[in-house]
Amino acid sequence: MNKVVAAALAAVLLAGCATTAQHKIDPNTVASFQPGVTTTAQVQTALGQPFLVSHTADGGQQWQYVEKHQEVAGDGTPTTGSKVPKYVEKTVSTVLVFNQSGHFVRSSSSAKSKDNNKWPGDLGHLGGGDVQRQGQ
Template sequence: MNKVVAAMVAAMVLAGCATSQQKVDPATVASFKPGVTTITQVESALGQPFQATRMPDGSQQLQYVSKYQEVAGDGTPTTGSRIPKRVEKTVSTLLTFDPSGHFVSASSNSKSKDNQWPSDLGHLNGGDVQRNGGG
């Protein structure tokens, strides 16, 4: 029974991750007016949050997580091609609302995951390459 519940919870969490891939536009967040914009208006503009938390004082926090790829800042191509390197970027945006459901503040942080290697060749293991003729 516990395994079934755990599997259902894991499926719901993964489904939540899959729906949170929408990129949150900073200009849209900047347009929210403290004391005026409501939770309903924010959800209408940004969609359903990745996570919603009600705090003990009655205030609420909505978290939006965006995960996407963009061209690396230096614009250098991947080794052996003209394709520019890409980095995976994760942006977390936290919106806070007062107990009456009106916007108070927003904060955001981002994390980039860059490939250490100039190309995927750096991820080869010893058994990935086969040599002809015993070399």
């Protein structure tokens, strides 16, 4: 049964990688955008539909692109009790700012990582949200 669970988990992880990899924002593409020259139409052609569009007080726009992907963590050793490697889930947010005439002004990007090294490798340790039976 453990093999079935591990295979199902691996299939879910691989499916997640396959679907998010299509939305990866290439930093070289963003770096090629020229302030005052590149238009919103050109950006949308290059990057696709943004995750979020917000309007600024001066009549401009901010477009946000968010991508999530998983990378094998560290040395790639499997998670305790399985053959599934440890991974890091990385979220990258890229914000593009446009002026009121629809021309690119600037971009910024931030990344946040979350690893799974505590699950299920640390099953013997209880965390703050874990339930512990009385007397244990």
